Amino acid sequence: MKILVCISKVPDTTSKIAFTDGNSKFDTNGVQFIINPYDEWYALVRALELKEANGGSVTVINVGLSENDPTIRKALAIGADDAVRVNANPADAMDVAQQIADYASSNGYEMILTGKETIDNNGSQLGGMIAAILDQEYVSNASKLDMNGSVATIERDIQGGKEILEVEAPFVLSAAKGMAEARIPNMRGIMAARTKPLNVVEPSGLSNATEVISFELPPAKGECKMVSADNPGELLELLSNEAKII
Amino acid sequence: MSILVYANTAKNEVHKSAYEVVSYGSQLAQKTGDTLTALVIGEANNIASLEDFGADKIIHVKNDSLSSFQPTLLCKAIKQVASSEGSNTVIFSHDLTGKAIASMYAATEKAGIVTGAVAVPEVDNGFIVKKAVFSGKAYAHVKINTDKKVISVNPNSIDKVENKKSAETSEINVDLGVGKIKVIEQKIELTDVPLTEAEKVVSAGRGLKGPENWGIIEELAKELGAATACSRPVSDMDWRPHHEHVGQTGVAIRPNLYIAVGISGAIQHLAGVNQSKVIVAINTDAEAPFFKAADYGIVGDAFEVVPKLIEAAKAMNISGN
Numbered sequence: 001m002k003i004l005v006c007i008s009k010v011p012d013t014t015s016k017i018a019f020t021d022g023n024s025k026f027d028t029n030g031v032q033f034i035i036n037p038y039d040e041w042y043a044l045v046r047a048l049e050l051k052e053a054n055g056g057s058v059t060v061i062n063v064g065l066s067e068n069d070p071t072i073r074k075a076l077a078i079g080a081d082d083a084v085r086v087n088a089n090p091a092d093a094m095d096v097a098q099q100i101a102d103y104a105s106s107n108g109y110e111m112i113l114t115g116k117e118t119i120d121n122n123g124s125q126l127g128g129m130i131a132a133i134l135d136q137e138y139v140s141n142a143s144k145l146d147m148n149g150s151v152a153t154i155e156r157d158i159q160g161g162k163e164i165l166e167v168e169a170p171f172v173l174s175a176a177k178g179m180a181e182a183r184i185p186n187m188r189g190i191m192a193a194r195t196k197p198l199n200v201v202e203p204s205g206l207s208n209a210t211e212v213i214s215f216e217l218p219p220a221k222g223e224c225k226m227v228s229a230d231n232p233g234e235l236l237e238l239l240s241n242e243a244k245i246i
Numbered sequence: 247m248s249i250l251v252y253a254n255t256a257k258n259e260v261h262k263s264a265y266e267v268v269s270y271g272s273q274l275a276q277k278t279g280d281t282l283t284a285l286v287i288g289e290a291n292n293i294a295s296l297e298d299f300g301a302d303k304i305i306h307v308k309n310d311s312l313s314s315f316q317p318t319l320l321c322k323a324i325k326q327v328a329s330s331e332g333s334n335t336v337i338f339s340h341d342l343t344g345k346a347i348a349s350m351y352a353a354t355e356k357a358g359i360v361t362g363a364v365a366v367p368e369v370d371n372g373f374i375v376k377k378a379v380f381s382g383k384a385y386a387h388v389k390i391n392t393d394k395k396v397i398s399v400n401p402n403s404i405d406k407v408e409n410k411k412s413a414e415t416s417e418i419n420v421d422l423g424v425g426k427i428k429v430i431e432q433k434i435e436l437t438d439v440p441l442t443e444a445e446k447v448v449s450a451g452r453g454l455k456g457p458e459n460w461g462i463i464e465e466l467a468k469e470l471g472a473a474t475a476c477s478r479p480v481s482d483m484d485w486r487p488h489h490e491h492v493g494q495t496g497v498a499i500r501p502n503l504y505i506a507v508g509i510s511g512a513i514q515h516l517a518g519v520n521q522s523k524v525i526v527a528i529n530t531d532a533e534a535p536f537f538k539a540a541d542y543g544i545v546g547d548a549f550e551v552v553p554k555l556i557e558a559a560k561a562m563n564i565s566g567n
Contacts, residue, residue: 132350168426245523
């Protein structure tokens with residue numbers, strides 16, 4: 001089974017969020033970049049587990065410039081067989097989806113996995129777009145994935161619960177918590193990652209459907225109003241009379 | 247021209263998020279001079295109520311192929327309706343349904359899309375949508391350059407605003423074919439309020455010391471009419487079920503009231519809750535980072551403070567029971 005896993009490079013979860021150039025660009029100064037956790041912990045690791053159980057291959061794909069290579073190498077260290085980087089600076093998820101769909105359609109994958117969202121854009125867009133372009137089914141926010149031949153049994157999050165469904169490959173899926181446990185790359189994996197193929201391909205045309213004009217930080221929180229532990233009832237009075245939410 | 251809003255249903259009722267997106271669409275339509283059409287798919291008893299929030303027209307689609315999860319067919323149905331209505335702009339809620347179909351629909355239409363919108367677009371200088379990014383730690387203003395546009399609106403970020411219209415409801419047939427996804431089973435959690443939809447949430451962390459101590463959290467939640475949640479370590483240790491984990495890698499929520507008991511307030515936890523309207527932190531450690539993100543705080547032992555809160559809530563009869 002050939003599996004393609006889409007990985008995005010995002011700021012580490014503890015990064016200070018700040019902007020430069022008149023609030024038009026994310027300030028990368030001092031920021032550590034990681035693989036988007038949903039892509040790594042859930043999509044990639046589940047893909048590796050399926051490969052270990054059923055055979056096949058796991059390819060990771062990223063759309064970005066060469067500065068992304070160390071992040072992509074980490075996915076190889078965790079266990080992906082090879083990697084593809086589409087050499088482009090995408091404007092939005094539609095650009096990323098088009099590049100990945102183009103690559104996938106000429107290479108034939110039974111399954112394309114993404115994380116349910118990236119922790120920087122919080123878009124939840126990529127998987128649905130790739131599926132639409134390739135005319136495949138899309139299952140979003142999946143928390144379990146099992147394969148039986150070419151049929152996948154998937155559990156996905158729905159309002160207030162879970163839903164279990166079956167779909168035949170090929171399909172696109174976005175992965176959420178529950179699908180797998182994060183893996184820490186070992187020394188052998190890190191060494192092997194150095195020599196695994198990271199193929200750079202040139203992009204097809206990029207669109208300009210959306211563009212970020214500016215960023216904005218939320219207004220600073222006011223002082224936290226302290227209530228005495230001896231009289232917690234006062235808290236409810238404040239929530240009722242001042243905040244007016246109970 | 248008409249703006250099309252996809253109005254979600256649940257349990258045979260128009261869902262709360264539908265009123266939010268209709269209110270959102272209505273405010274956008276006033277800016278652009280368009281009319282507003284609400285699309286309801288499947289059974290719902292109170293469809294006509296959408297006219298109270300600004301829908302000029304309501305389209306009701308009933309189709310057996312859409313009785314279970316079929317995102318491809320759902321997109322096809324929306325496309326047929328958008329085309330017959332001449333709608334270039336389609337609006338969804340950024341809930342689990344919106345996440346399943348909005349971007350798929352946008353790609354089939356080659357429409358520019360912004361998901362997680364938190365404000366009605368500015369239209370004077372291009373079409374610019376404000377959205378939450380970096381897990382609620384910032385906002386981006388995103389310009390959509392295409393004629394066709396798709397927006398999904400973060401739940402609980404737009405107030406529903408009454409705007410009474412008199413809308414006719416028309417039932418429309420769509421031609422879809424058979425879906426390829428086979429739904430085997432649905433497991434709905436037997437909680438009174440699903441966490442993502444709860445207006446109030448009481449959450450607890452390692453400060454509770456063990457799963458056997460969650461009784462006071464559940465009781466406080468009950469007295470406030472709130473859902474319960476927990477921090478990541480608590481769900482990792484299996485003290486509480488995974489679906490209760492709120493934070494950057496769990497569920498992101500934005501209730502009106504979030505009460506955090508015995509949670510220090512790590513940046514990853516705050517990322518999942520920082521869009522709550524009012525945050526209360528209760529912690530023994532006066533230096534806990536949560537107090538910097540909170541509106542109200544109590545420094546004290548959860549095992550003393552929470553029971554007193556429960557008594558006070560009972561005395562005020564907040565739950566109305």
